[in-house]
Amino acid sequence: MHENFVIHPNYSHLAAKLTDVLHNFSKKGEYVTKGERNVIKKVQIEETFFNIKKFKTPNAFQSLVYQFLRKSKAKRSFEYASKLIDFGIKTPFPVAYLEVFSGGLKESFYVSEHVNYDFDFRELIHNPKFENRNEILRQFTQFTFKLHENGVNFLDHSPGNTLIVDRGNDTYEFYLIDLNRMRFEPMDFNARMHNFRRLWLSKTMMKVMAQEYAELYNKSVDGTYALMLHYSREFQKKVNSKKLRRRR
Known part of the structure; x- marks a missing residue:
């Protein structure tokens, strides 16, 4: 040994x-x-x-x-x-x-x-009335954009893997956890939108995030939203059909 x-x-x-x-x-x-x-x-x-x-x-x-x-x-x-x-x-x-x-x-x-965090991304999904939700989503989108710009393809970019610290004055910090599935590679627009798929975003959340990402990446809001929605729905359908198969 x-x-x-x-x-x-x-x-x-x-x-x-x-x-x-x-x-x-x-x-x-x-x-x-x-x-x-x-x-x-x-x-x-x-x-x-x-x-x-x-x-x-x-x-x-x-x-x-x-x-x-x-x-x-x-x-x-x-x-x-x-x-x-x-x-x-x-x-x-x-x-x-x-x-x-x-x-x-x-x-x-x-x-x-150990990080003393205030909440994780899951809470924004489960509580549409979460205080300052749209501002947090915008800042989370900026955080994800920074990942992509640095060529970080976080394969487990899912709701439980981002811890959020409220710094006050509408300022939030995001901490990635569960890091062992990651690739470091240049990410084109397609790969970037594909990376949002595991977050289980509602259409309302996607509209806020697509608008923010489109501005940062200089793309059309409609095109950004459409691709984000496409990959998210594809992923959700796959997961739900797996769950159905397990129940049978």
Whole structure:
């Protein structure tokens, strides 16, 4: 068995305490989410709160792929977060990751700074009367435009993966989470509109966002809205038909 532990220089003074927490993950901290695939816990070390994500143990074949052919989700999360920060795009600060190998990848953890956020993008979908909703949607569109301009194709650009902090005075900050599925590539107009598809936007939301994006990208509002709607409806239909098939 061997381990690969990488920590950001800003936090190297906490390396021993952090590895102790990771080795005793089941006994430390409090649960944030306890999913079938991944578990997230919040822990405090000295004055700072961290989130630790433990990824699901891969099957025997995948564990060998992750050891020899492909970066683990923990390593990708750490590297992608560092890249986003270099672009000036907010994400919980990448602190460390740990990979444990024994005949393949057995366990992997990603550690980031805990962000005290006010709400996530989901709330804008579920509550059409959410205070200042249109302004938040416009600023979220600017945030997504910044991703696209920097060649960031966030494949999991979905409602639960953007945390929002209300800074007051109609100013909002957006933090991307769940980063391990991302491509860095130039994005044409088609790819950009396709990237909105997982957000489950209503037509009302789309009208606000299409108008903002069209202005930023110098495209017609109608053309932007039509393409955004096309990809969103296509995705929603696909998901709904899968749900129907499962029920039968």
